[in-house]
Amino acid sequence: MKLNKVCAALAACGLAVGFSAANAQKLSDDKIVIGFVTDMSSLYSDIDGPGGVEAIRMAIADMQKDFPGKKIELVFADHQNKADIASAKVREWIDQGAADVIIGGTNSSTALASAKIAAEKKKPYIQVGAASSRLTNEDCTPYTVHYAYDTIALANGTGAAVVKSGGKSWFFLTADYAFGHSLEKDTGDVVKANGGNVVGAVRHPLSASDFSSFLLQAQNSKAQILGLANAGGDTINSIKAANEFGVTKNMKLAGLLMFINDIHSLGLPTTQGMYLTDGWYWNQSAESRAWAQKFFGKMKRMPSMLQAGDYSAVTQYLTAVKAAGTDDGDAVMAQLKKQKINDMFAKNGYIRPDGRMIHEMYLMQVKTPAESKEPWDYFKVAQVIPGEQAYQSLANSRCSFITKK
């Protein structure tokens, strides 16, 4: 009996200490729950997936010290690249009070669906893995943050660089869903703005596996550049077939969204010299290297931009919760849009009113086998693109609550 009382007293003290130390945070259910929906098992699961989960766990572990006595939990789900599964999961988590913030993973269709639900429920939706620029334009919401990259930045990077180096006429090989369409449109705009022209496009179903028919159509177009507006396994299969059919002899390939994992699986002999745009590279600074080594220790592969972005997004979210002293959606969003982002992912990054996180992007060139000194040493930075140039300016925004102002 006596022992019980002592325990209770100690617990009360502990709670009290925790409470004051955490700046009297008002947390719903006295804990923070982070919900993460991404492709855990299918074509995009290497670039985000289980690696993304691990990155978020690393962020929680690093931030826990700022929330003494409070629990920070992670729930995650595999959306299997289906928008209905993603949005149903997000709705379920928020309705049951089981998530205070949603981190969005790969696949733009799932992202567009989830963003709507999060906004309806007034919870922050930080989108890392999906690329469609619609997230901060036609489909913007006051609760969406688009964190790592988008189709406009990819277009501005690779598209502009290739046109400037003489690749004037383009043909697109496009994945037939929201992301591919955005990437094709945004890159086409950049190509035209730089004096190039688009001669045609062919749209293939997601996970098409055989690309030879599409590549022959591309070859017949006589364009100089074949823009690959697809991702993951689709890009890999396109490049493999393009090499095989000799398309690479008279057309140059421009991979519009390629991750380090894709280069790893294709190998340098097939990809050397290709340009791609990336928002982060594990070897870009001492800080990023240190974090990447930690990640490598757990996952046995180097992190992609998305996995680094997941870590950074959660870190910034928790920083905002601490500063706001609450996990209330509106308060945290206001704080997020105020704070500067300086971590291993971005320097002097900031979140614009439309939800776009502005940070430097990099035009990378794939190294030749001779240039590569160690495993995963694949990129050299061809150009650093300042955030304001990489992303669409607010003046061109098609976001309803921005244009109204």
Next chain:
Amino acid sequence: MELFGIPLPALLSQLLLGLVNGSFYAMLSLGLAVIFGLLNVINFAHGALYMMGAMFAWMGMTYFGVSYWVMLVAAPLLVGVFGVIIERLLLRHLYKLDHLYGLLLTFGLTLLLEGFFRSIYGVSGLQFNVPEQLTGARNLGFMILPNYRAWVVVASLIVCFSTWYVIERTKLGALLRAGTENAKLTEAFGVNVPLMVTLTYGFGVALAAFAGVLAAPILQVQPLMGSNLIIVVFAVVVIGGMGSIMGSILTGLGLGVIEGFTRVFYPEASATVVFVIMAVVLLIRPAGLFGKEK
């Protein structure tokens, strides 16, 4: 010269490419048809075993430095042995039950196998190059055909038609077919039917693995490569008629060609055209184009 607004050479080249894809469909649906015909099992693990063929070939070449040509034979043999073990340990107990149990068991196996390889290799794919002897391409006038693709068509046609010949035209095939019709009576003639069934399953999955090794240099080699294909292949089997050997070969090639043409006329529908055809065939001929009503 033009046909439906598309230049003839372009159509010809799509026809050829369709045949290449069709030969994969043919080889896989052939294995399924043989297994269904003799074991009455809907082998959902076919895609996973196709993937294992490619994976084993990659492992042999990467870890042991074995040549592609050796692995083209060795990988199907290994997968065949694996198939024999599956049949002896697991499938054997389900023959008396409804088809559904075999389907569920093999579906479960698929998830296990894919999960196993995914946890080791991830899904980005493994490097697999075209064997040196077959790199390069030749100009056929209307198109450039990579040598390797030509080899795929030739190899798969040889394999498909020899299988058909063995089953439909030889003594061994006759025994196999007799065993399917009436196992008891065939056993009474001194034929070891259970052994025959085991070897048939082993052969069927070895065919899948062979297709996997053939596909490895041109497609992304990764643990889920079979699941993208298997649904289409099942549709092919349904269209051709469950259990019909020649039916599955011809349907496989034919659908490959139709899919190829769809990629020119309306690329967006190329992933669905097979299923539309399946629905139409099921409405008109529920037993499939080459199947017999029971």
